[in-house]
Amino acid sequence: MNSPISPLSPVDLQNWSDHTRVPFSVYTDPDIYRLELERIFYGPFWQPVALVCEIPEIGDYKTFFIGETPLIVTHTGENEFHTMVNACSHRGVELTNEFLGKANDFTCPYHGWVFDNKGECHVTPGEERFRADFKKSDFGLTQLRTTVWSQVVWATFDPATPSMEEFLGDAAPALRNALGGGERPLKLLGYQKIVFNCNWKIYMDNDGYHAGLLHTAFRLLDFQGGQGIQISGGTGGHWGIDYGTKPYEDNGYLNDASVVETRNNELTATVNLIRPLCQSVKHLNSINFRFARPLGPGKTEVHYTYLGFVDDDDDIAEHRIRQSANLLGPSGFVSIEDSAVFERVQKAITAPHNTVNFVKGLAESPDGKRCMQNDEAGSTPWWNDYKQRMGL
Numbered sequence: 001m002n003s004p005i006s007p008l009s010p011v012d013l014q015n016w017s018d019h020t021r022v023p024f025s026v027y028t029d030p031d032i033y034r035l036e037l038e039r040i041f042y043g044p045f046w047q048p049v050a051l052v053c054e055i056p057e058i059g060d061y062k063t064f065f066i067g068e069t070p071l072i073v074t075h076t077g078e079n080e081f082h083t084m085v086n087a088c089s090h091r092g093v094e095l096t097n098e099f100l101g102k103a104n105d106f107t108c109p110y111h112g113w114v115f116d117n118k119g120e121c122h123v124t125p126g127e128e129r130f131r132a133d134f135k136k137s138d139f140g141l142t143q144l145r146t147t148v149w150s151q152v153v154w155a156t157f158d159p160a161t162p163s164m165e166e167f168l169g170d171a172a173p174a175l176r177n178a179l180g181g182g183e184r185p186l187k188l189l190g191y192q193k194i195v196f197n198c199n200w201k202i203y204m205d206n207d208g209y210h211a212g213l214l215h216t217a218f219r220l221l222d223f224q225g226g227q228g229i230q231i232s233g234g235t236g237g238h239w240g241i242d243y244g245t246k247p248y249e250d251n252g253y254l255n256d257a258s259v260v261e262t263r264n265n266e267l268t269a270t271v272n273l274i275r276p277l278c279q280s281v282k283h284l285n286s287i288n289f290r291f292a293r294p295l296g297p298g299k300t301e302v303h304y305t306y307l308g309f310v311d312d313d314d315d316i317a318e319h320r321i322r323q324s325a326n327l328l329g330p331s332g333f334v335s336i337e338d339s340a341v342f343e344r345v346q347k348a349i350t351a352p353h354n355t356v357n358f359v360k361g362l363a364e365s366p367d368g369k370r371c372m373q374n375d376e377a378g379s380t381p382w383w384n385d386y387k388q389r390m391g392l
Protein backbone atom coordinates (compact mmCIF):
# COMPACT_ATOMS: atom_id res chain seq x y z
CA MET A 1 0.00 0.00 0.00
CA ASN A 2 1.26 3.48 -0.77
CA SER A 3 1.95 5.62 2.23
CA PRO A 4 0.03 8.89 2.35
CA ILE A 5 1.76 11.77 0.63
CA SER A 6 1.99 14.79 2.87
CA PRO A 7 4.52 17.61 2.90
CA LEU A 8 4.49 17.40 6.69
CA SER A 9 5.72 14.28 8.41
CA PRO A 10 2.80 12.08 9.49
CA VAL A 11 1.80 12.38 13.13
CA ASP A 12 -0.34 9.97 15.08
CA LEU A 13 -1.06 9.67 18.76
CA GLN A 14 1.89 7.30 19.17
CA ASN A 15 4.47 9.81 17.92
CA TRP A 16 2.82 13.09 18.93
CA SER A 17 5.59 15.40 20.13
CA ASP A 18 4.74 18.97 19.06
CA HIS A 19 1.71 20.36 20.91
CA THR A 20 1.06 22.89 18.10
CA ARG A 21 0.35 20.00 15.68
CA VAL A 22 -2.57 18.05 17.10
CA PRO A 23 -3.28 14.60 15.62
CA PHE A 24 -6.78 14.33 14.18
CA SER A 25 -7.46 11.28 16.32
CA VAL A 26 -7.29 13.44 19.48
CA TYR A 27 -10.64 14.84 18.33
CA THR A 28 -12.27 11.53 17.42
CA ASP A 29 -10.88 8.66 19.51
CA PRO A 30 -13.47 7.36 22.04
CA ASP A 31 -10.69 6.26 24.42
CA ILE A 32 -9.25 9.77 24.43
CA TYR A 33 -12.71 11.10 25.18
CA ARG A 34 -13.09 8.76 28.19
CA LEU A 35 -9.68 9.88 29.47
CA GLU A 36 -10.66 13.55 29.03
CA LEU A 37 -13.70 13.02 31.24
CA GLU A 38 -11.47 11.65 33.97
CA ARG A 39 -8.46 13.96 33.72
CA ILE A 40 -10.06 17.18 32.53
CA PHE A 41 -13.80 17.40 33.18
CA TYR A 42 -13.51 15.59 36.53
CA GLY A 43 -10.01 16.98 37.09
CA PRO A 44 -8.64 20.25 38.51
CA PHE A 45 -10.78 22.75 36.59
CA TRP A 46 -13.42 25.11 37.95
CA GLN A 47 -16.37 24.83 35.60
CA PRO A 48 -19.29 27.22 35.41
CA VAL A 49 -22.56 25.56 36.33
CA ALA A 50 -24.89 28.55 36.75
CA LEU A 51 -25.05 32.30 36.81
CA VAL A 52 -26.36 33.80 40.03
CA CYS A 53 -29.03 35.56 37.94
CA GLU A 54 -30.37 32.20 36.73
CA ILE A 55 -31.12 31.16 40.31
CA PRO A 56 -31.38 34.57 42.02
CA GLU A 57 -33.56 33.63 44.99
CA ILE A 58 -32.89 31.30 47.88
CA GLY A 59 -34.61 28.02 46.99
CA ASP A 60 -33.99 28.37 43.24
CA TYR A 61 -32.16 25.60 41.43
CA LYS A 62 -30.77 24.76 38.01
CA THR A 63 -29.75 21.46 36.49
CA PHE A 64 -26.65 21.27 34.34
CA PHE A 65 -23.70 18.98 33.63
CA ILE A 66 -19.98 18.76 34.10
CA GLY A 67 -18.70 16.33 31.52
CA GLU A 68 -21.43 13.70 31.38
CA THR A 69 -22.46 14.02 35.01
CA PRO A 70 -25.88 15.57 35.71
CA LEU A 71 -25.85 18.14 38.50
CA ILE A 72 -28.27 20.15 40.60
CA VAL A 73 -27.08 23.64 41.52
CA THR A 74 -29.03 25.16 44.41
CA HIS A 75 -29.19 28.62 45.96
CA THR A 76 -29.28 27.79 49.64
CA GLY A 77 -28.52 31.02 51.52
CA GLU A 78 -27.08 34.51 51.29
CA ASN A 79 -24.36 34.09 48.64
CA GLU A 80 -24.42 30.35 49.37
CA PHE A 81 -24.76 27.74 46.64
CA HIS A 82 -24.46 23.97 46.51
CA THR A 83 -23.66 21.72 43.58
CA MET A 84 -24.65 18.06 43.85
CA VAL A 85 -24.77 15.09 41.56
CA ASN A 86 -28.33 14.74 40.28
CA ALA A 87 -28.53 11.05 41.15
CA CYS A 88 -30.41 9.53 44.06
CA SER A 89 -28.04 7.98 46.60
CA HIS A 90 -30.31 4.92 46.77
CA ARG A 91 -30.45 3.43 43.28
CA GLY A 92 -29.12 6.26 41.14
CA VAL A 93 -32.29 7.80 39.70
CA GLU A 94 -32.12 11.37 38.35
CA LEU A 95 -33.88 13.40 41.04
CA THR A 96 -35.19 16.23 38.88
CA ASN A 97 -35.31 16.84 35.16
CA GLU A 98 -36.41 20.48 35.33
CA PHE A 99 -33.87 22.93 33.87
CA LEU A 100 -34.77 25.75 36.28
CA GLY A 101 -37.01 25.47 39.33
CA LYS A 102 -37.66 26.28 42.95
CA ALA A 103 -37.63 23.63 45.68
CA ASN A 104 -36.54 23.25 49.27
CA ASP A 105 -36.26 19.52 48.83
CA PHE A 106 -36.19 16.85 46.15
CA THR A 107 -38.23 13.66 46.37
CA CYS A 108 -36.94 10.76 44.35
CA PRO A 109 -39.65 9.50 42.00
CA TYR A 110 -38.65 5.85 42.54
CA HIS A 111 -38.81 4.91 46.26
CA GLY A 112 -39.55 8.30 47.74
CA TRP A 113 -36.29 9.22 49.46
CA VAL A 114 -36.23 12.95 50.20
CA PHE A 115 -33.16 15.22 50.09
CA ASP A 116 -32.98 18.86 51.15
CA ASN A 117 -31.46 21.40 48.78
CA LYS A 118 -28.06 21.01 50.43
CA GLY A 119 -28.12 17.30 49.61
CA GLU A 120 -28.85 15.87 53.07
CA CYS A 121 -31.10 12.81 53.12
CA HIS A 122 -34.14 13.22 55.41
CA VAL A 123 -36.77 10.63 54.48
CA THR A 124 -36.24 6.97 53.59
CA PRO A 125 -39.59 5.15 53.53
CA GLY A 126 -39.48 1.57 54.87
CA GLU A 127 -36.22 2.17 56.72
CA GLU A 128 -37.15 -0.30 59.51
CA ARG A 129 -36.41 -3.14 57.11
CA PHE A 130 -33.13 -1.73 55.74
CA ARG A 131 -29.78 -3.26 56.71
CA ALA A 132 -29.09 -2.90 60.43
CA ASP A 133 -26.30 -0.32 60.14
CA PHE A 134 -28.25 1.99 57.77
CA LYS A 135 -27.97 5.71 58.62
CA LYS A 136 -29.58 8.44 56.52
CA SER A 137 -26.63 10.69 57.23
CA ASP A 138 -24.42 8.33 55.21
CA PHE A 139 -26.62 8.82 52.16
CA GLY A 140 -26.35 12.49 51.29
CA LEU A 141 -25.96 13.42 47.63
CA THR A 142 -22.42 13.62 46.25
CA GLN A 143 -21.23 17.21 46.66
CA LEU A 144 -18.88 19.21 44.45
CA ARG A 145 -16.70 22.06 45.68
CA THR A 146 -18.61 25.23 44.75
CA THR A 147 -17.65 28.88 44.66
CA VAL A 148 -18.98 32.17 43.27
CA TRP A 149 -16.74 34.44 41.21
CA SER A 150 -17.96 37.44 39.24
CA GLN A 151 -21.63 36.38 39.56
CA VAL A 152 -20.88 32.93 38.17
CA VAL A 153 -21.30 29.75 40.22
CA TRP A 154 -18.37 27.40 39.57
CA ALA A 155 -17.95 23.81 40.67
CA THR A 156 -15.24 21.19 40.57
CA PHE A 157 -14.97 17.50 41.40
CA ASP A 158 -11.28 17.73 42.24
CA PRO A 159 -10.06 18.71 45.73
CA ALA A 160 -6.77 19.82 44.13
CA THR A 161 -8.31 22.52 41.90
CA PRO A 162 -6.51 25.81 42.72
CA SER A 163 -8.22 29.05 43.80
CA MET A 164 -10.25 30.90 41.15
CA GLU A 165 -7.58 33.61 41.01
CA GLU A 166 -4.85 31.09 40.26
CA PHE A 167 -7.12 29.09 37.95
CA LEU A 168 -8.01 32.09 35.74
CA GLY A 169 -4.75 34.02 36.17
CA ASP A 170 -4.26 36.76 33.56
CA ALA A 171 -7.44 35.67 31.77
CA ALA A 172 -9.57 36.95 34.66
CA PRO A 173 -9.90 40.68 33.80
CA ALA A 174 -11.47 40.17 30.36
CA LEU A 175 -13.98 37.70 31.77
CA ARG A 176 -14.87 40.03 34.60
CA ASN A 177 -15.36 42.86 32.09
CA ALA A 178 -17.61 40.66 29.94
CA LEU A 179 -19.84 40.30 32.97
CA GLY A 180 -20.26 43.98 33.71
CA GLY A 181 -17.14 44.29 35.84
CA GLY A 182 -18.32 41.70 38.31
CA GLU A 183 -20.37 43.94 40.59
CA ARG A 184 -23.24 45.38 38.56
CA PRO A 185 -25.98 42.76 39.07
CA LEU A 186 -26.70 40.76 35.93
CA LYS A 187 -30.17 39.81 34.77
CA LEU A 188 -31.11 36.73 32.76
CA LEU A 189 -32.75 37.63 29.43
CA GLY A 190 -33.09 34.20 27.84
CA TYR A 191 -31.43 31.28 26.10
CA GLN A 192 -30.66 29.76 22.76
CA LYS A 193 -29.53 26.15 22.92
CA ILE A 194 -27.77 24.31 20.12
CA VAL A 195 -26.02 21.00 19.55
CA PHE A 196 -22.98 21.35 17.30
CA ASN A 197 -21.96 18.23 15.39
CA CYS A 198 -18.36 18.43 16.51
CA ASN A 199 -15.97 17.40 19.23
CA TRP A 200 -15.91 19.81 22.16
CA LYS A 201 -12.30 20.80 21.40
CA ILE A 202 -13.22 21.73 17.83
CA TYR A 203 -15.79 24.11 19.27
CA MET A 204 -13.18 25.59 21.61
CA ASP A 205 -10.41 25.73 18.97
CA ASN A 206 -12.55 27.43 16.39
CA ASP A 207 -14.96 29.78 18.11
CA GLY A 208 -13.98 32.97 19.85
CA TYR A 209 -10.87 33.95 17.93
CA HIS A 210 -12.35 33.82 14.44
CA ALA A 211 -15.09 36.45 14.24
CA GLY A 212 -13.32 38.82 11.85
CA LEU A 213 -12.08 35.92 9.69
CA LEU A 214 -15.06 33.62 9.35
CA HIS A 215 -18.09 35.82 9.74
CA THR A 216 -19.20 37.62 6.62
CA ALA A 217 -21.46 39.80 8.74
CA PHE A 218 -18.43 41.15 10.57
CA ARG A 219 -17.06 42.46 7.29
CA LEU A 220 -20.39 43.64 5.87
CA LEU A 221 -21.13 45.60 9.01
CA ASP A 222 -17.54 46.80 9.39
CA PHE A 223 -17.31 45.54 12.95
CA GLN A 224 -13.97 45.69 14.68
CA GLY A 225 -11.72 43.12 13.07
CA GLY A 226 -8.78 41.47 14.73
CA GLN A 227 -7.03 44.31 16.54
CA GLY A 228 -7.59 43.03 20.07
CA ILE A 229 -4.91 41.19 22.05
CA GLN A 230 -5.40 37.62 23.23
CA ILE A 231 -4.03 37.26 26.74
CA SER A 232 -3.61 33.72 27.91
CA GLY A 233 -3.33 32.81 31.55
CA GLY A 234 -4.17 30.66 34.52
CA THR A 235 -3.95 26.91 34.72
CA GLY A 236 -5.03 25.22 31.52
CA GLY A 237 -4.58 27.99 28.94
CA HIS A 238 -7.69 30.16 29.24
CA TRP A 239 -7.62 33.35 27.23
CA GLY A 240 -9.43 36.65 27.02
CA ILE A 241 -9.55 39.54 24.57
CA ASP A 242 -10.66 42.91 25.84
CA TYR A 243 -10.92 45.66 23.23
CA GLY A 244 -12.70 48.88 22.44
CA THR A 245 -15.23 49.13 19.63
CA LYS A 246 -16.32 52.06 17.54
CA PRO A 247 -19.96 53.02 17.12
CA TYR A 248 -21.51 51.47 14.01
CA GLU A 249 -21.75 53.84 11.08
CA ASP A 250 -24.73 53.03 8.92
CA ASN A 251 -23.20 51.82 5.65
CA GLY A 252 -26.59 51.11 4.12
CA TYR A 253 -26.28 47.36 4.35
CA LEU A 254 -29.11 46.90 6.83
CA ASN A 255 -32.64 48.19 6.30
CA ASP A 256 -32.81 48.98 9.99
CA ALA A 257 -29.39 49.77 11.39
CA SER A 258 -30.76 50.32 14.88
CA VAL A 259 -30.30 46.61 15.55
CA VAL A 260 -26.52 47.06 15.66
CA GLU A 261 -26.42 50.32 17.60
CA THR A 262 -24.27 50.38 20.69
CA ARG A 263 -26.31 52.18 23.30
CA ASN A 264 -25.38 53.50 26.75
CA ASN A 265 -21.81 54.08 25.55
CA GLU A 266 -20.95 50.40 26.16
CA LEU A 267 -18.10 50.59 23.67
CA THR A 268 -16.09 47.68 24.97
CA ALA A 269 -16.04 44.16 23.69
CA THR A 270 -14.59 41.02 25.19
CA VAL A 271 -14.21 37.43 24.12
CA ASN A 272 -13.21 34.77 26.63
CA LEU A 273 -12.42 31.08 26.42
CA ILE A 274 -12.47 29.37 29.78
CA ARG A 275 -11.09 25.83 29.76
CA PRO A 276 -12.14 23.25 29.36
CA LEU A 277 -15.49 24.22 27.83
CA CYS A 278 -16.97 27.68 28.27
CA GLN A 279 -17.03 30.94 26.36
CA SER A 280 -18.28 34.38 27.20
CA VAL A 281 -18.70 37.24 24.75
CA LYS A 282 -19.74 40.85 25.11
CA HIS A 283 -20.14 42.70 21.82
CA LEU A 284 -22.15 45.89 21.18
CA ASN A 285 -24.95 45.64 23.78
CA SER A 286 -25.15 41.86 23.61
CA ILE A 287 -23.76 39.98 26.61
CA ASN A 288 -23.72 36.23 26.57
CA PHE A 289 -22.25 33.42 28.58
CA ARG A 290 -22.00 30.06 26.83
CA PHE A 291 -22.30 27.01 29.06
CA ALA A 292 -21.47 23.82 27.24
CA ARG A 293 -21.08 20.09 27.67
CA PRO A 294 -19.75 17.24 25.55
CA LEU A 295 -22.24 14.70 24.23
CA GLY A 296 -19.70 12.01 23.44
CA PRO A 297 -16.68 12.60 21.19
CA GLY A 298 -18.66 13.97 18.23
CA LYS A 299 -21.25 16.40 19.62
CA THR A 300 -21.25 19.46 21.84
CA GLU A 301 -24.26 21.14 23.40
CA VAL A 302 -24.02 24.89 23.97
CA HIS A 303 -26.39 27.11 25.93
CA TYR A 304 -26.10 30.71 24.79
CA THR A 305 -27.26 32.49 27.94
CA TYR A 306 -28.19 36.11 27.23
CA LEU A 307 -27.73 38.74 29.87
CA GLY A 308 -28.50 42.31 30.75
CA PHE A 309 -28.38 44.20 34.03
CA VAL A 310 -30.93 44.49 36.81
CA ASP A 311 -30.79 48.29 36.48
CA ASP A 312 -31.47 48.26 32.70
CA ASP A 313 -34.56 50.16 31.64
CA ASP A 314 -37.07 48.37 29.42
CA ASP A 315 -35.73 49.92 26.22
CA ILE A 316 -32.16 48.76 26.64
CA ALA A 317 -33.31 45.33 27.86
CA GLU A 318 -35.41 44.93 24.71
CA HIS A 319 -32.53 46.22 22.58
CA ARG A 320 -30.15 43.64 24.08
CA ILE A 321 -32.60 40.82 23.32
CA ARG A 322 -33.28 42.01 19.78
CA GLN A 323 -29.59 42.48 19.07
CA SER A 324 -28.58 39.12 20.54
CA ALA A 325 -31.35 37.22 18.75
CA ASN A 326 -30.51 38.83 15.40
CA LEU A 327 -26.74 38.50 15.58
CA LEU A 328 -25.99 35.37 17.60
CA GLY A 329 -27.17 31.84 18.22
CA PRO A 330 -28.07 29.14 15.71
CA SER A 331 -29.58 31.52 13.15
CA GLY A 332 -27.84 34.74 14.08
CA PHE A 333 -26.56 36.93 11.26
CA VAL A 334 -23.06 36.82 12.79
CA SER A 335 -23.08 33.24 14.12
CA ILE A 336 -24.64 31.52 11.16
CA GLU A 337 -21.34 30.17 9.84
CA ASP A 338 -20.32 28.61 13.16
CA SER A 339 -22.09 25.27 13.02
CA ALA A 340 -21.12 24.87 9.36
CA VAL A 341 -17.41 25.31 9.96
CA PHE A 342 -17.35 23.23 13.16
CA GLU A 343 -19.10 20.36 11.40
CA ARG A 344 -16.87 20.60 8.34
CA VAL A 345 -13.79 20.24 10.54
CA GLN A 346 -15.34 17.26 12.29
CA LYS A 347 -16.19 15.57 8.99
CA ALA A 348 -12.68 15.97 7.61
CA ILE A 349 -10.64 14.83 10.60
CA THR A 350 -11.32 11.15 10.12
CA ALA A 351 -8.20 10.91 7.92
CA PRO A 352 -5.23 9.07 9.46
CA HIS A 353 -1.77 10.58 10.10
CA ASN A 354 -2.94 14.19 9.82
CA THR A 355 -2.83 17.08 12.22
CA VAL A 356 -4.63 20.31 13.06
CA ASN A 357 -1.85 22.89 12.89
CA PHE A 358 -1.66 26.06 14.95
CA VAL A 359 0.77 28.40 13.18
CA LYS A 360 -0.37 32.02 13.00
CA GLY A 361 1.16 34.32 15.59
CA LEU A 362 3.82 31.88 16.81
CA ALA A 363 6.53 33.98 15.12
CA GLU A 364 6.02 36.82 17.60
CA SER A 365 4.59 34.75 20.43
CA PRO A 366 6.23 31.31 20.60
CA ASP A 367 4.59 30.55 23.96
CA GLY A 368 1.20 31.90 22.78
CA LYS A 369 0.68 33.93 25.94
CA ARG A 370 0.08 37.23 24.19
CA CYS A 371 -0.95 37.47 20.56
CA MET A 372 -3.40 39.14 18.21
CA GLN A 373 -7.12 38.44 18.27
CA ASN A 374 -7.24 36.31 15.11
CA ASP A 375 -3.99 34.45 15.86
CA GLU A 376 -3.73 30.73 16.48
CA ALA A 377 -0.86 31.05 18.94
CA GLY A 378 -3.32 31.81 21.75
CA SER A 379 -4.64 28.25 21.59
CA THR A 380 -1.23 26.69 22.13
CA PRO A 381 -0.88 27.16 25.93
CA TRP A 382 -4.03 25.04 26.20
CA TRP A 383 -2.67 22.33 23.91
CA ASN A 384 0.63 22.30 25.77
CA ASP A 385 -1.22 21.80 29.05
CA TYR A 386 -3.66 19.28 27.53
CA LYS A 387 -0.89 17.09 26.13
CA GLN A 388 0.86 16.88 29.49
CA ARG A 389 -2.31 16.47 31.51
CA MET A 390 -3.48 13.64 29.27
CA GLY A 391 -0.06 11.94 29.30
CA LEU A 392 0.04 11.90 25.49
Ligand code: FES
Nearest residue numbers: 088090091108111
Ligand atom coordinates in the same frame (compact mmCIF):
# COMPACT_ATOMS: atom_id res chain seq x y z
S1 FES B 1 -33.72 5.28 43.66
FE1 FES B 1 -34.26 7.07 44.69
S2 FES B 1 -35.48 6.40 46.33
FE2 FES B 1 -34.83 4.60 45.38
Ligand SMILES: [Fe+2]
Nearest residue numbers: 207208335338
Ligand atom coordinates in the same frame (compact mmCIF):
# COMPACT_ATOMS: atom_id res chain seq x y z
FE1 LIG C 1 -18.30 32.45 15.46
